[in-house]
Amino acid sequence: MKKIHRIDALFILLLYAMFALLSALSVIIGVQVYKGLVEDSANRGELRTALSYVANRFRAADTASGVTLERRGGVNALVFREQLAGRRAETLIYCYDGALREYLLVPDLGGQGFVPAEGDELVAVSDFSVTRDAGLYTIFAKTESGAEARQQVFRRTTVSG
């Protein structure tokens, strides 16, 4: 009789262990799926938001000297020119130290020149490039995780540089 009770108890313990294991598994799988979805979505979203931002800067700067591709401070940069409160301003967008960065330069105010490392970080990227075919600009960016995106923008105004 005692032996039967012992088997009963063992069986219940086994069931309890199974229950606990399955509960833990379900939570772990759920967390991984959720984490994966959120991470993927955030990575791709960030990359595309950054590209859209750059593309819209292009559209906003559709004037003859509104934007040029230049080499400044040892990096290839997109230079957007505009007037801010009557002062000439340049916004540089470039890839430096694993990130797409933006640097606002107001030459009329003096101060130090362009320092690539001090630009504001827009998004972490491993590769960023801009190519031009006539008025069509192709902006390409790639992240460390391998996600990449390419956005094209047509500018009506022809530019040099």
Added chain:
Amino acid sequence: MKKSGSAIFLMEFIVVILSFSLSVTITLQLFVSAYQKGERSEEISVALLHAQNIAEQIKAFGSDALTYGGWVKEHTADGTRRFQLVFDDGFTAKIVFEKFSASRLFGVVRVYPPGADSGGGADEALCSLNLSRYVPKDTGGGL
């Protein structure tokens, strides 16, 4: 007849496990559904980017954009002009110029997911973008 305490506990526990199995089945289905929706959302984003890029190319070069870059012209009996391009990532873009006047180019660009039937209709498209571009008479349009 009196049942032992462990037998009652066992029965209760089996009911708990059954309900747990049911909830796990539903939860797993939700996870799978969430994953599929995430993938679909990603496909739509990529398709939209492709469609936007095509629109920008046509804005830049007009119908000349379709004469290079791997576009294949499809011959149709109804007189519409159709072009198809398969991207490196497997997405397929189709442009149908439904109306074509001497001075304007009207068309629809649709992007299909990788592995989609190449003869897929508008319903299977991930996104659809209307195109309209002024084409000066002298430049023709070259379609």
